[in-house]
Amino acid sequence: MYNNHFEIFELPVSFDINKDTLAQRYRDLQRAVHPDKYANAPDRDRRLAMQKTVQINEAFQTLKNPLTRAGYLLHLQGIDQNDGIMDGEFLMTQMDLREELADIKQKSLPIEAFLSRMEKQMQSLIDTLSQQFAQENWQAAHDSVRQFQFFTRLHEDALRLEEELI
Structure with missing residues (x-):
């Protein structure tokens, strides 16, 4: 498994990411773990492929949006984006x-x-x-x-x- 969403797509942990690279790697990973590839595989392999698919989708949804990406970067620093009092x-x-x-x-x-x-x-x-x-x-x-x-x-x-x- 991966330490963070950026690792999944082999991207640097950064707010500024190359969205085209993210999208391409997402498509590549989706093809690699697509459930159809594991249709005849043992249950364990199908479950693992499904777990990877869920993890890839979650990571992609988080990183493609600047607001959720920013919140995730704060999370990696142990900071809750909803904590604190507004100015x-x-x-x-x-x-x-x-x-x-x-x-x-x-x-x-x-x-x-x-x-x-x-x-x-x-x-x-x-x-x-x-x-x-x-x-x-x-x-x-x-x-x-x-x-x-x-x-x-x-x-x-x-x-x-x-x-x-x-």
Whole structure:
């Protein structure tokens, strides 16, 4: 078995990964342990192939997404991404943005500009996390991951609202 998800795909333990390499190695591994290859194998071998398939899928899902990859990197450092108290200023920002989204819903205002701002904020956080992880600044990365979680949820809420408004 493997020590971490990065090892499965022979990638360096890093926030910045080559997504094409990840996808290619995922496909290669999936072919290697595909259940059809073990259809006539003993039960033990079929079970092991299924366990490897589950592990590969879980690792791929974690690493392909920047938010879950960041949380996983914190986990490898023994840091729970959900621990701690948010900065007071950021809590105020959260409330303001939630109010803005509620106003958009209540007044049926255009949502495109709001969505664009959330996407830019998430990209900015990805760039920030890249630097923080490269510098092994775990506490700052933890705080950025918490912000990234908020903006991701808010973006998802805004997308749902956009569907309602159409």
